[in-house]
Every structure is written in structure tokens, then in C-alpha cells.
Amino acid sequence: MKSSDVVIEITDLVKRFGDQTVLDGVNMEVHQGEVVVVMGGSGCGKSTLLRHMVGSLQPNAGSVHILGQDLSLLDESQLNEVRKQFGILFQSGALFNSMSVADNVALILEEHTSLDGSIIEMMVKIKLELVGLREAADKFPSQISGGMKKRAGLARALALDPKILFYDEPSAGLDPVTSASIDRLMIDLTQKLGVASVVVTHEMDSAFTIADRMVMLHQGRVLMNDTRQAFEKLRDHPLERLDELDESKRLIRQFLRGDAEGPMTESNAVEGAYAADLLGVDNSKLTGGRSIQTTRVVRNMDRPGLIRRLFGRRGAKHS
Numbered sequence: 001m002k003s004s005d006v007v008i009e010i011t012d013l014v015k016r017f018g019d020q021t022v023l024d025g026v027n028m029e030v031h032q033g034e035v036v037v038v039m040g041g042s043g044c045g046k047s048t049l050l051r052h053m054v055g056s057l058q059p060n061a062g063s064v065h066i067l068g069q070d071l072s073l074l075d076e077s078q079l080n081e082v083r084k085q086f087g088i089l090f091q092s093g094a095l096f097n098s099m100s101v102a103d104n105v106a107l108i109l110e111e112h113t114s115l116d117g118s119i120i121e122m123m124v125k126i127k128l129e130l131v132g133l134r135e136a137a138d139k140f141p142s143q144i145s146g147g148m149k150k151r152a153g154l155a156r157a158l159a160l161d162p163k164i165l166f167y168d169e170p171s172a173g174l175d176p177v178t179s180a181s182i183d184r185l186m187i188d189l190t191q192k193l194g195v196a197s198v199v200v201t202h203e204m205d206s207a208f209t210i211a212d213r214m215v216m217l218h219q220g221r222v223l224m225n226d227t228r229q230a231f232e233k234l235r236d237h238p239l240e241r242l243d244e245l246d247e248s249k250r251l252i253r254q255f256l257r258g259d260a261e262g263p264m265t266e267s268n269a270v271e272g273a274y275a276a277d278l279l280g281v282d283n284s285k286l287t288g289g290r291s292i293q294t295t296r297v298v299r300n301m302d303r304p305g306l307i308r309r310l311f312g313r314r315g316a317k318h319s
């Protein structure tokens with residue numbers, strides 16, 4: 001580890017699935033007490049990166065150090081010890097439906113500690129109070145709203161007093177007000193508990209509210225890793241001075257603003273290929289030599305993935 005407050009250090013991380021290289025030399029660090037937001041278009045490898053951080057995927061090359069330990073050198077039980085210091089918030093909250101909110105939180109403490117029942121009960125109350133859910137302790141997941149489920153998931157993620165919290169799309173599917181309250185909660189928790197948080201999100205409002213630092217992934221690499229202020233400056237860079245920005249900065253600006261036009265959509269435009277494919281003809285015949293531009297709208301490109309394969313098991317009890 002380079003400095004003592006680095007809690008996550010990712011070095012030259014490469015991940016391939018078959019012949020698809022999803023992560024192509026990713027470097028980044030997360031420091032204690034900071035919120036780092038990871039962004040990028042759909043399918044660019046954000047969840048894959050997160051899964052390496054929690055040790056549910058092994059890299060093809062490079063390394064992931066968490067709290068000073070190289071995850072690839074750990075056996076299952078050592079890995080699970082490290083994981084006790086994580087809190088992971090699944091997209092849906094991933095609560096057990098047959099248990100009350102309180103029991104969902106208690107379960108983690110029962111599984112991982114040898115604390116007395118009455119102490120556990122007290123700890124559960126503290127965690128539920130932290131996320132503003134003490135009143136709903138006895139309700140079942142089916143009886144609470146989506147936002148409350150997220151809070152319950154968060155209370156459970158906090159059960160073991162984690163040093164690092166991982167969130168994948170914490171505000172997906174929530175209304176703007178609930179989503180803003182989850183943002184507020186994430187900031188509060190980071191400040192109150194001094195935990196580090198890694199957040200994958202598509203919601204730019206949310207990203208700019210919670211982030212201390214932001215990391216933009218593109219084509220398997222880190223395109224920009226900087227403070228929120230630097231990203232804000234880029235987002236607000238005036239259109240008439242666009243030529244001051246290089247290609248990658250323009251691409252990031254487009255992403256941050258959610259603009260339909262720009263280098264991001266241009267590089268994704270497949271010239272006439274779709275029409276040609278559909279009609280089963282050679283593209284040049286179809287267009288008489290000219291090409292057809294099919295431009296995709298960036299808002300569609302960066303929609304949340306259909307399948308979240310987060311935190312597949314590599315032996316973790318509850319991951």
C-alpha cells in the first residue's frame with residue numbers, strides 16, 4: 001500500500017470473459033472516508049469492477065488490494081474474514097422475504113458474531129435508527145416500499161460496522177425524492193462512520209451530490225479519475241469553447257450532461273450496418289455509396305443493465 005489511508009488499491013486490472021476484454025488495465029485507489037463514484041456507459045464493466053473489489057471475481061492480470069491484503073492470495077476463509085469488513089448494498093436490497101426487517105439485520109450478526117441475543121437486539125435497533133427504519137422493524141419486506149427496502153438493505157450492510165461500503169445503483173427504480181434521501185443517508189453514513197464508499201450509479205444528479213471523487217470507465221480503462229469539482233467543471237464547460245477539449249474530455253462531457261450528440265454516440269454509430277443486416281443486403285448497395293448513420297441516444301446507452309450478476313459466489317456465505 002502506498003499510503004496508510006488507502007483502503008482499496010487496484011493495479012493494472014485485466015478481466016476477460018472468453019475473447020471479450022472487459023477490463024483492460026484499470027488503476028484506481030479509494031481512501032478511507034471518501035465516496036468514490038464509478039461511472040460509464042452500460043456494459044463498460046462497472047459491476048465487473050465492483051465484483052473484483054468484493055472478491056467474487058478473479059482477475060486475469062493485475063491485483064486488487066483491500067485493507068492491505070491482496071485478494072487473489074487469500075483462501076476462502078481468509079476472504080470471508082476480509083468480507084466481514086464490507087457492507088454490500090444489492091440493487092434490490094436482497095432481503096429475505098420470510099423475515100422481518102429486524103430479523104434480516106439480526107441474521108448477519110447471528111451468523112458472524114457470538115454476541116448475546118439481547119446485545120444483538122440492541123445493535124439491530126441502532127442500525128435501524130441510523131437508516132430511519134426503527135418504526136418498521138417488525139414489518140416484512142413485502143409490507144414496505146422500495147425506498148424502505150433500500151434502507152433495510154443498508155442497515156443490514158452496516159450490521160458488522162464495515163470499513164467499506166459497496167453500492168451498485170443504489171437509487172435505481174426510486175422516485176427522485178426517495179433517491180435524494182438515500183443520497184443524503186449515504187453522505188451522512190460516510191461522515192458519521194468514516195467508512196469509504198464505492199458507488200456505481202447512472203444517476204448524474206446523485207453522483208454529483210455524493211461523490212468526493214469520480215472515476216469514468218470507458219472501453220475497459222479509466223478515462224478520468226478526479227475530484228467531483230473537476231468533473232463539474234468539465235460538465236459545465238461551455239459549448240462554444242468545445243474545441244479546447246480533447247476527444248476524451250468531450251466524450252466525458254457528453255456523458256455527464258446526457259447529451260444525445262457528441263463523440264460518445266458518434267463512436268457508437270454503426271454506419272448502415274443495422275439496415276443492411278435487417279434487409280440482408282450489402283450496405284453500399286442500400287445507400288448508393290453513401291452510408292446510413294444510425295445514432296443511438298446516450299440515455300438509452302447508459303440505462304441500467306438488465307441482468308445484474310453482482311457478487312456471484314466464490315464461497316461467501318451471504319454474498
Ligand SMILES: Nc1ncnc2c1ncn2[C@@H]1O[C@H](COP(=O)(O)OP(=O)(O)OP(=O)(O)O)[C@@H](O)[C@H]1O
Pocket residue numbers: 017022040041042043044045046047048049302303304305306309
Ligand atoms: N460472468 C460473465 N460472463 C461473461 N460475460 C460477462 C460476465 N459478467 C459480465 N460480462 C460482460 O462484461 C461486460 C461488462 O458487464 P458489466 O455488468 O460489468 O457492465 P456494467 O458497466 O455494470 O453495465 P450496466 O451499466 O448495464 O450495469 C458486458 O459485456 C457483459 O456482458
Ligand SMILES: [Mg+2]
Pocket residue numbers: 046047048305308
Ligand atoms: Mg452494472
